Amino acid sequence: MSKTIAVEISRLNKTYGNGFCAIKDLSLEIQEGEFFGLLGPNGAGKSTLINSLAGLVKPTSGYVRIMGNDIRDNRTNAAMSVGIVPQEIVCDPFLTVAETLVFQSGFFGLRNNEAWLDTIVSKLGLEDKISTPVRMLSGGMKRRVLIAQALVHKPPVIVLDEPTAGVDVQLRRELWAFIGQLHREGHTIILTTHYLEEAQNLCSRIAIMNAGEIIALDKTDALLAKAQENTVRFRLPCTLPDVLQSQVLQNQAGRYVLRYTDLQNLTMILKSLNDLGVEPENLSIERAGLEEVFTELLNKN
Numbered sequence: 001m002s003k004t005i006a007v008e009i010s011r012l013n014k015t016y017g018n019g020f021c022a023i024k025d026l027s028l029e030i031q032e033g034e035f036f037g038l039l040g041p042n043g044a045g046k047s048t049l050i051n052s053l054a055g056l057v058k059p060t061s062g063y064v065r066i067m068g069n070d071i072r073d074n075r076t077n078a079a080m081s082v083g084i085v086p087q088e089i090v091c092d093p094f095l096t097v098a099e100t101l102v103f104q105s106g107f108f109g110l111r112n113n114e115a116w117l118d119t120i121v122s123k124l125g126l127e128d129k130i131s132t133p134v135r136m137l138s139g140g141m142k143r144r145v146l147i148a149q150a151l152v153h154k155p156p157v158i159v160l161d162e163p164t165a166g167v168d169v170q171l172r173r174e175l176w177a178f179i180g181q182l183h184r185e186g187h188t189i190i191l192t193t194h195y196l197e198e199a200q201n202l203c204s205r206i207a208i209m210n211a212g213e214i215i216a217l218d219k220t221d222a223l224l225a226k227a228q229e230n231t232v233r234f235r236l237p238c239t240l241p242d243v244l245q246s247q248v249l250q251n252q253a254g255r256y257v258l259r260y261t262d263l264q265n266l267t268m269i270l271k272s273l274n275d276l277g278v279e280p281e282n283l284s285i286e287r288a289g290l291e292e293v294f295t296e297l298l299n300k301n
Helices: 046-053 075-080 097-107 114-123 139-151 169-184 196-202 220-225 242-247 263-275 290-300
Strands: 005-015 021-031 035-039 061-066 082-085 157-161 188-192 205-210 213-219 230-235 248-252 255-260 281-286
Touching: 005 046, 005 188, 021 046, 021 061, 021 188, 021 213, 035 046, 035 196, 046 061, 046 082, 046 157, 046 188, 061 075, 075 082, 082 139, 097 114, 097 139, 114 139, 139 157, 139 169, 157 169, 169 188, 169 196, 188 196, 196 220, 196 290, 205 220, 205 290, 213 220, 213 290, 220 290, 230 263, 242 248, 242 255, 242 263, 255 263
Parallel strands: 035 188, 035 205, 082 157, 157 188
Antiparallel strands: 005 021, 005 061, 205 213, 230 255, 230 281, 248 255
């Protein structure tokens, strides 16, 4: 049984009036139920892409469909299908939390949805702040309100744009526990974040953007397997064999850091050390993370 395509983007281009091309012929499909990462440096085009999903940016060409609804031809259904959690704090500072959520519900023509709003408030730990004006909330609490706003219409697709920016560790854990629950319930999650470790741990598939284009798109494990900066660290009481000198990243008083590319290469390093007849001290093996992969890909483009 084939999965439903939650987000379908085809040949998308966006050029602004000053001639700047923010999105270049971008195509992408995100399956229903995926936890998908959208990464890239500042200026890569992520915000333009997200604003296209939200219907806030009109593409120059190409199309975007959310749960089968074209954002141009079926704007209402497309809007009902996606909830955007923006990076910026976008709330009326003078409304209370309760008023904010009722007001947001009105955008979607929703009434008598108090039970669902109570559920959101409870899951996000906002019960004690329900009558508090937004301007009086901490940054972390305002972030929770943004997520609550994005969920008032029960969208199947949720876009999180830097959801944990400026959030403390405890709140970050609470937010991810809640988002994880939404994902298990079947929601499609699209995450942009500069915390690459979060993306590595949470996302099953990742796209990396640069200069308006996707430069890498694969399952997270497959991307990690492409890393060239896996390392093995150890201390030697003697000189390193010549055969390993080309792989040295660092040597400080006999404390070596060597790169390795795959299991075969690692095995060769360990065999060469064994052939010395001495046991390397404090040996540790570290696999490159998404940050290293991200950096390598950007340096190539």
